[in-house]
Amino acid sequence: MKERKRQWLSRLTGKLWQWARRGVRLLIGVRGVKKVLSLQERVVYLRGEIQVTICSFACRWNSFRQKFQQAYDLFQQKKSPSVFSFPGVSGNAKKRAEPARLHVLFVTEKWCDCNPALGLTNSAHNFFGSLDATGLATQEHFHYDEYYHLFHRRPETALLARCLKGGIDLMVFTWTVGSRYNLYPSVLKRIRAAGIPVVAIWFDSAQPWCQQIMKKIAPLVDLNVPIDSTSAWQMTGWSGRRFLPLWTPQDPRIFYDPGLPRTIGISFPGSLAGRPDRVRGLAALKKAGLAVFQAGGQREKPVSIQEYAGLLMRSKIVLNFSNPWPYCQVKGRVFETTLCGAMLLESENPETCRWFEPMVDYISFKDESDLVEKARYFLKHEEERMKVAAKGKKKATSLYHARKFWEAIFERMLLVTDRRKHG
Numbered sequence: 001m002k003e004r005k006r007q008w009l010s011r012l013t014g015k016l017w018q019w020a021r022r023g024v025r026l027l028i029g030v031r032g033v034k035k036v037l038s039l040q041e042r043v044v045y046l047r048g049e050i051q052v053t054i055c056s057f058a059c060r061w062n063s064f065r066q067k068f069q070q071a072y073d074l075f076q077q078k079k080s081p082s083v084f085s086f087p088g089v090s091g092n093a094k095k096r097a098e099p100a101r102l103h104v105l106f107v108t109e110k111w112c113d114c115n116p117a118l119g120l121t122n123s124a125h126n127f128f129g130s131l132d133a134t135g136l137a138t139q140e141h142f143h144y145d146e147y148y149h150l151f152h153r154r155p156e157t158a159l160l161a162r163c164l165k166g167g168i169d170l171m172v173f174t175w176t177v178g179s180r181y182n183l184y185p186s187v188l189k190r191i192r193a194a195g196i197p198v199v200a201i202w203f204d205s206a207q208p209w210c211q212q213i214m215k216k217i218a219p220l221v222d223l224n225v226p227i228d229s230t231s232a233w234q235m236t237g238w239s240g241r242r243f244l245p246l247w248t249p250q251d252p253r254i255f256y257d258p259g260l261p262r263t264i265g266i267s268f269p270g271s272l273a274g275r276p277d278r279v280r281g282l283a284a285l286k287k288a289g290l291a292v293f294q295a296g297g298q299r300e301k302p303v304s305i306q307e308y309a310g311l312l313m314r315s316k317i318v319l320n321f322s323n324p325w326p327y328c329q330v331k332g333r334v335f336e337t338t339l340c341g342a343m344l345l346e347s348e349n350p351e352t353c354r355w356f357e358p359m360v361d362y363i364s365f366k367d368e369s370d371l372v373e374k375a376r377y378f379l380k381h382e383e384e385r386m387k388v389a390a391k392g393k394k395k396a397t398s399l400y401h402a403r404k405f406w407e408a409i410f411e412r413m414l415l416v417t418d419r420r421k422h423g
Helices: 001-057 062-078 125-134 144-151 156-165 185-193 210-222 230-234 276-287 305-313 332-339 367-378 382-399 403-423
Strands: 100-110 137-144 168-173 200-203 223-226 265-270 315-320 344-349 364-367
Touching: 125 168, 125 230, 125 403, 137 144, 137 156, 137 315, 156 185, 185 200, 185 210, 200 210, 210 223, 210 230, 223 230, 223 403, 265 276, 265 305, 265 367, 276 367, 305 315, 305 332, 305 344, 315 332, 315 367, 332 344, 344 367, 344 382, 364 367, 367 382
Parallel strands: 100 137, 100 168, 168 200, 200 223, 265 315, 315 344, 344 364
Antiparallel strands: none
16 A cells, blocks of 8 residues: 555656646746756856855865865775776875876766766776876876765865875866766866866767867867767867867777687677667678677676677677767777777778778678678688788777877877966
């Protein structure tokens, strides 16, 4: 009986909420609803601006700065010491062994979608691991989602106190779509005012929601680095001087070709939910009698990053699907696959061909029938498949390795820093 009452109350509450929303729309119209939502966004932004201003002012008093610094130190102590399994990545500023090297502060999410149930963010191997493998800089991590989970409050005060303490040569931050843990944009102004250059890395610059955020964030940081599209950033309307389109860097200690026997014919390590093009492609291959090993989506059939890389190392052909036009993206899987020595078979798009040559470094397909035909052909013609895979691997390892990625950012940031010093 109690369970039925709860269900009934839940349904009644839902209905009342729907009626209330319809009533508001009838009274003030759709435009009125948009104005209310816009006003709410402005209030939230203003509240964040006031909070950051107060925090910044307070941090300049030694007593308050010490208090906030203690909060940051407590956060470092409460963090799991072995959260990242990559050798050498400690994430602790106190373990900085070589002061002569650059020191980078990563301000990012810790978990995929800021959800602990989904495991570690891809930034762990894309950025933390790739930078550590180069030996170009030391690093520490400030995870805004982890901070909120531990202390149940906004992270701006502790982050500002850490930045004012000094010892940071560059701050790299990412934005998580739909997360309430993202930094207030105004805090970026304060960090730059403290003399710390700021780099923003964007995963989905081809998406309209990301372009809207980039329009707000772009003027607040020194450099924006889209890693999924070389041209989508132009929709923001900002100067190219603030943008540096690059690829998705990979940790070479994880993604490489160890020469293992390739016992898997075709694999697709990715999610299918909400991706009709992927579902159609795999269905066409199955109908043609071609088996595909599918696993490894971060939000669907998740595996560890080592297992994911192992799948690529043992695959002859790895499938990839770029988003349909106009939201085409070059996926990180493109570089993961080629670095591991498998042949990439990917849907035609205007982005991947800017990094690799189609039908030479990888094979592109137009539709499902073309996919089936080319998959069958390269499974039968082993020498041709190995030739394409070898060329893709050579280009990835020589042009798109982690060291070149970080060197490109550091070189650009030196120019930006000099420009800021000289006005």
